[in-house]
Amino acid sequence: MPKRVLLITDMAGQTKVAMTAMIPILSHMGYSLFNLPTALVSNNFAYGDYALLDTTEYMRKSISVWQKLDFRFDAVGTGIVISHEQLEIVNEYCKFLKTKGITIFSDPVMADNGELYNGISESIVSYMRELIGVADYIVPNYTEACFLAGIPYQSGSVSSDEMRKLIDSLRKYTSGTIVVTSAFVDNKKQVCCYDPKSDEYFNLPYDEIPVSFSGTGDIFCSVFMGHILKGEPVKQSIEIAMTAVGKMVDRFKTKEDKLEGLPVESCLDLL
Template sequence: MSKKQILLINDMAGYGKVATAAMLPILSYLGHPVYNLPTALVSNTLDYGKFKILETTDYIKDVFPVWKELGFHFDAIATGFIVSERQAKIVADYCREQASLGTAIFVDPIMGDEGKLYNGVTAATINSMREMISVADLIFPNYTEACYLTSGKYNADGVSFEEAKRLLDDLRLIGTKSALITSIVVDGTPSVAGYNHVTDKYFSLPYTEIPVHFPGTGDIFSAILIGHLLDGELLIPSTQKAMDGVYKLIDLNKDNKDKNRGIPLEKYLGIL
């Protein structure tokens, strides 16, 4: 089977395995030709508390006409960190145009975790992510992000499966076809909840939590998930493989001294 070409539109960290730096090696290892367009250049993972970010919106605006003139086309586009409303509109318009030519659009609306928004994320950022979701085939916010996107109430104790289904429906109203919600406690168990528009089915997949924090695990999840979907696998088994991959990588690295740099992926790609 011929492998699918994918474009990553996400930030690029100089120090740390997150965003593009985490997704590119995984998708490449899974055999897919990977291209990238940085939404921002980031000095290091934000977990260090001090960082420098260079927004690349003007560069992106000038890249798309060149690619159009050259006739470049991608089988899939995966978007992550979007810096501004202006950038979101430019990227969403390009995704909409590519989707009309058959490109699958995957959106990770990166904004926050554990009930809080990340540093620098504002109401404008949330609107930007809603713009991105409006063109998506599949989105995978975590529970915090799903609540902010839908103006829903975050419950630290988790939700029932029925409440998870309602939250998925609220995300679908923004425009996405299918949706996953990661890092959500469903009926007392850490889970990934989802809706598959192809089968019109809701589901919840439980997982065992390892109590350590690494930046970039959401990007690892996204890359494994997308890699298997692009190989024609179904949403539930692809999601399960992504969950299993993240668990194994965290377990193998849980004793690392400097967790802020993320997981040193290249050493462990074989387990995927």
């Protein structure tokens, strides 16, 4: 039987981000996908205008029903949450699932380029720290890592020592594997990691393609999750995810509307 993966994040109607990017990838990789949307959103927040349906009560009722029916999952991936109440619901559910031996992945989606996303308040950061404390793997970008660690964001390059201090600050909140994406370290774009199983720190540099698509973090996280759940090592799983994102971006780098995200279904051959 294929492993069962539950995604807890928002569902966009028009843009290939969050669930609409993750479900095709993980399904293609052979997993059975389930979802618990934190919000139904008309389109990417980055467009400036959007419609949003808060699904907090639906989430609460769904989890209650699932527990009564004893539904089982092998892994859970969490993404964007839109309120403190939702974070408490997701945090408690993940704690419950963790007692069942289920692997928890957390992408603490809340910020980029030194700023919190539109509609995300700074008070959510403390709740997100609780959620990453439950996770076996966390995959923040550099900005999110700074918010979670309580360390000032730097717009330029940081040193390897500074990145290690950032990761060590995150280790105060989680015992899981830490994967920091979109980091600019020693004047090179890198993915920076701490693997607690091997007690190893490592940085993996990559050549950045000078375009910016929405949803690439969701794609990276999906591919990374998929390979970890296949039992592959952390470093190898990161390298495969980096390569996949790079190939997808390169294929569609001339696409006009980059806020719409990558046409994921047209990229599955690259996985």
